[in-house]
Amino acid sequence: MESIRTLRIMQETSKRSLHQGKSIGFVPTMGAIHRGHLSLVKRAKGETDIVVVSIFVNPIQFGKNEDFDKYPRDLDGDIGKLREEGVDIILMPEAKTMYPQGFSTSILMGGLSERLCGAYRPGHFTGVATVVCKLFNIVKPARAYFGQKDFQQTVIIRRMAEDLNMDLELVVCPTIREGDGLAMSSRNAYLDTAERKAAAVIYKSLLSASEMMKGGAAGPEEAKRHLNEALKAEPLIAEIQYAGAYDPQTLEELSAFKKQNLLALAVKIGSTRLIDNVLVEKK
Amino acid sequence: MESIRTLRIMQETSKRSLHQGKSIGFVPTMGAIHRGHLSLVKRAKGETDIVVVSIFVNPIQFGKNEDFDKYPRDLDGDIGKLREEGVDIILMPEAKTMYPQGFSTSILMGGLSERLCGAYRPGHFTGVATVVCKLFNIVKPARAYFGQKDFQQTVIIRRMAEDLNMDLELVVCPTIREGDGLAMSSRNAYLDTAERKAAAVIYKSLLSASEMMKGGAAGPEEAKRHLNEALKAEPLIAEIQYAGAYDPQTLEELSAFKKQNLLALAVKIGSTRLIDNVLVEKK
Numbered sequence: 001m002e003s004i005r006t007l008r009i010m011q012e013t014s015k016r017s018l019h020q021g022k023s024i025g026f027v028p029t030m031g032a033i034h035r036g037h038l039s040l041v042k043r044a045k046g047e048t049d050i051v052v053v054s055i056f057v058n059p060i061q062f063g064k065n066e067d068f069d070k071y072p073r074d075l076d077g078d079i080g081k082l083r084e085e086g087v088d089i090i091l092m093p094e095a096k097t098m099y100p101q102g103f104s105t106s107i108l109m110g111g112l113s114e115r116l117c118g119a120y121r122p123g124h125f126t127g128v129a130t131v132v133c134k135l136f137n138i139v140k141p142a143r144a145y146f147g148q149k150d151f152q153q154t155v156i157i158r159r160m161a162e163d164l165n166m167d168l169e170l171v172v173c174p175t176i177r178e179g180d181g182l183a184m185s186s187r188n189a190y191l192d193t194a195e196r197k198a199a200a201v202i203y204k205s206l207l208s209a210s211e212m213m214k215g216g217a218a219g220p221e222e223a224k225r226h227l228n229e230a231l232k233a234e235p236l237i238a239e240i241q242y243a244g245a246y247d248p249q250t251l252e253e254l255s256a257f258k259k260q261n262l263l264a265l266a267v268k269i270g271s272t273r274l275i276d277n278v279l280v281e282k283k
Numbered sequence: 284m285e286s287i288r289t290l291r292i293m294q295e296t297s298k299r300s301l302h303q304g305k306s307i308g309f310v311p312t313m314g315a316i317h318r319g320h321l322s323l324v325k326r327a328k329g330e331t332d333i334v335v336v337s338i339f340v341n342p343i344q345f346g347k348n349e350d351f352d353k354y355p356r357d358l359d360g361d362i363g364k365l366r367e368e369g370v371d372i373i374l375m376p377e378a379k380t381m382y383p384q385g386f387s388t389s390i391l392m393g394g395l396s397e398r399l400c401g402a403y404r405p406g407h408f409t410g411v412a413t414v415v416c417k418l419f420n421i422v423k424p425a426r427a428y429f430g431q432k433d434f435q436q437t438v439i440i441r442r443m444a445e446d447l448n449m450d451l452e453l454v455v456c457p458t459i460r461e462g463d464g465l466a467m468s469s470r471n472a473y474l475d476t477a478e479r480k481a482a483a484v485i486y487k488s489l490l491s492a493s494e495m496m497k498g499g500a501a502g503p504e505e506a507k508r509h510l511n512e513a514l515k516a517e518p519l520i521a522e523i524q525y526a527g528a529y530d531p532q533t534l535e536e537l538s539a540f541k542k543q544n545l546l547a548l549a550v551k552i553g554s555t556r557l558i559d560n561v562l563v564e565k566k
Contacts, residue, residue, distance in 0.1 A: 011450055019302075102532075104395055105412075105446035110387040129388075130447075137448040163388035164413075165420040167294055249385075 001082065002089045007098070007138050010091050014052075014140040022049035026141035028132060031055040032072040032186035033081045036176040040145035041085045043173055052139050053082055054091040060099065061127030072189050091139065098134065106130050109156050115251040116152050117266055117275060120241045128153055129160050136161070141168050149175040149183045151264060151277045152251060175276070177203065183276045190272040198236035199269055202276045205230030205243075206263050210280045213245075213257065220245035220254040223263065231267060241266040241273070248279060257282045284365065285372045290381070290421050293374050297335075297423040305332035309424030311415060314338040315355040315469035316364045319459040323428035324368045326456050335422050336365050337374040343382065344410030355472050374422065381417065389413050392439050398534040399435050400549055400558060403524050411436055412443050419444070424451050432458040432466045434547060434560045435534060458559070460486065466559045473555040481519035482552055485559045488513030488526075489546050493563045496528075496540065503528035503537040506546065514550060524549040524556075531562060540565045 004010045014024055025048030027040045037053075044051045055078055062068035075092070082090055106126050112118075113125030136144065146154045154172045161170060176184045181203030182196075191199060209227040212218055218226075224244035231237050243265035245254045254261060264277035287293045297307055308331030310323045320336075327334045338361055345351035358375070365373055389409050395401075396408035419427065429437045437455045444453060459467045464486030465479075474482060492510040495501055501509075507527035514520050526548035528537045537544060547560035 007448060011448065015450070019304075021302075102442075103446050104393040104442050106391045106393070108389045108391055110389070112387055134446075134448050137450065140450075159385070159387050163386050163417075165290060165294065165417045167298070167420065167423075 001079075001087055003079070004089055004091050005093060005097075007093055010052075010089070010093075010138050011140070013089065014138070017050050018140060023142040024048060024140060025051045026135070026139045026144045027051070027053045028135050028144065028146075029053060029055055030057045030071065030186065031078050032074055032189070033078040034176075034184045034186060036147050036149065036184035038081065038085055039176050040147060040173050041082065041087055043171065044143065044145050045086055047171070048141075048143055050088045051086070052089045052091055052141070053087050054093070054135055054139070056091075056093055056095075056098065056131070056135075058098075058127060058131040059095055060130060061124050063121055063123060066121070067187075067190075070190075072186050091135075093138075098131070107133055107160060109160060112152075112156050112159055112251060116242055116246065116264060118152070120266065120273075125152070125156050129156060132157050133160065133164070133166075136166055136168060143169045143171050145171045145173060147175060148172050148279075149185065149276065151248075151262060155249070155251060181207070183274075185274065187272060187274065191269060195236055195269045195272065198234050199274060201231060201234040201237065202265065202267060202274060206265070206276060206278045209263055210278050213261070213263075213280050213282065220257060220261075227263065227265065231265070236269050237267050238270060239268040241268070243267070284362075284370055286362070287372055287374050288376060288380075290376055293335075293372070293376075293421050294423070296372065297421070300333050301423060306425040307331060307423060308334045309418070309422045309427045310334070310336045311418050311427065311429075312336060312338055313340045313354065313469065314361050315357055315472070316361040317459075317467045317469060319430050319432065319467035321364065321368055322459050323430060323456050324365065324370055326454065327426065327428050328369055330454070331424075331426055333371045334369070335372045335374055335424065336370050337376070337418055337422070339374075339376055339378075339381065339414070339418075341381075341410060341414040342378055343413060344407050346404055346406065349404070350470075350473075353473075355469050374418075376421075381414070390416055390443060392443060395435075395439050395442055395534060399525055399529065399547060401435070403549065403556075408435070408439050412439060415440050416443065416447070416449075419449055419451060426452045426454050428454045428456060430458060431455050431562075432468065432559065434531075434545060438532070438534060464490070466557075468557065470555060470557065474552060478519055478552045478555065481517050482557060484514060484517040484520065485548065485550060485557060489548070489559060489561045492546055493561050496544070496546075496563050496565065503540060503544075510546065510548065514548070519552050520550050521553060522551040524551070526550070 025044030107129040180200040227243045246262040248262040266275045308327030390412040463483040510526045529545045531545040549558045
């Protein structure tokens with residue numbers, strides 16, 4: 001396994017591989033690698049010749065009062081896990097080479113980046129789109145892998161890749177969950193024991209709203225109410241930022257169910273912000 | 284010479300060429316091809332294996348009250364000139380395939396896009412950066428060619444390409460001029476006979492300010508005053524939007540000369556907006 005820190009070297013390495021007719025699979029991460037990330041790596045290994053994982057805690061996607069400074073970092077642990085998984089290249093750029101003095105470019109994604117999480121994290125998806133565009137240009141993947149847990153992120157990156165005619169395929173992989181259903185996330189590490197236990201309510205409430213949807217004639221309003229009530233039943237849920245039924249393409253709140261529907265939410269448990277979602281088909 | 288209208292076909296054609304080890308030179312234009320464009324094509328022919336010219340009057344870089352509708356279009360004439368020059372591929376995309384329904388992405392370039400022309404054409408450079416990013420991803424050039432006449436555009440595109448780690452080289456070619464010094468521009472066609480004659484003052488005033496700079500101890504303020512006075516001496520100059528001495532990297536107005544200095548201006552003759560610039564070295 002090769003570790004690369006220099007953007008130009010990564011780019012040249014990718015170019016060489018492409019010239020040899022090899023396809024590149026890319027898994028961008030912020031490190032603190034967990035089984036969610038590793039499932040993306042496994043998928044990439046099966047579908048492409050060379051797997052590149054980037055580890056970069058991207059400063060421009062964090063708000064001023066967010067957790068950039070305390071975001072979990074475990075480079076040695078990460079490298080061990082990725083090596084074991086058979087990753088070919090780890091790209092670990094430094095912030096000052098990603099955003100050198102005079103850096104001026106931002107990629108705006110309009111309404112898509114203002115809904116759901118965007119309403120609570122202004123600038124977040126501009127930071128995400130900008131760094132992912134850069135990483136795509138550096139790594140030159142044929143396929144890039146993202147987890148469904150960050151659903152809005154996948155919608156935005158897919159839109160950006162399409163709009164900017166990027167020549168790659170986005171692969172969205174299922175959310176990986178703990179035994180009690182909690183979606184794997186580096187931020188789960190922030191939870192204390194009681195909070196961690198309480199966090200199981202997130203997926204349970206999504207599942208129960210989803211069951212309700214599949215079962216009957218209830219509309220998006222009922223699903224939303226059901227979801228919110230289930231969440232509120234857990235006293236450690238400190239805040240529900242959003243929880244409801246959305247259009248998986250536009251991320252707009254649904255007034256009537258479609259064939260494919262997104263149940264999604266963001267809550268705070270203590271000061272830890274957690275998100276999750278499920279897609280629900282209506283026959 | 285091949286004409287391509289479908290973005291995906293262009294992208295596949297470029298990919299095939301790259302796999303064959305051929306380099307692509309790219310000249311993006313809005314058509315109404317003149318000797319300025321052809322000088323870029325000639326340069327590209329000498330430096331790359333395959334020359335692609337795009338013709339696309341990009342709607343999103345025109346303001347509401349600007350000249351999108353009346354912008355000169357002469358597709359047959361353009362094709363003739365480009366064939367004669369030995370261009371390999373003309374890319375002529377349609378607006379609805381470049382900006383399909385749901386298109387959401389814009390590339391913002393911060394302060395660089397707000398100075399000089401940006402102050403008079405809000406949104407213009409966002410439109411330029413966005414379309415050029417798309418075209419680069421579609422055409423996959425090793426080198427892209429721009430004229431120095433649109434100096435601010437070259438600064439912005441260079442910045443974008445660097446910031447987004449695009450793997451290509453920008454080549455800025457000298458402004459091509461008419462006999463009396465007027466910079467070649469598709470918009471010169473808007474001028475009537477008297478206006479066309481008056482327009483010679485633009486380059487003359489730049490030259491005379493540049494001579495003054497080289498000669499003596501005068502600072503940027505004097506150069507600016509000199510430039511403005513020379514322009515005002517021509518009664519058909521209806522408006523001076525800006526005219527002065529700027530930093531060629533940041534496009535900020537200079538308070539003291541540097542090694543390389545930009546004299547630049549935008550004026551209106553009648554209702555026709557014209558721009559020009561020269562770079563001036565100070566020893």
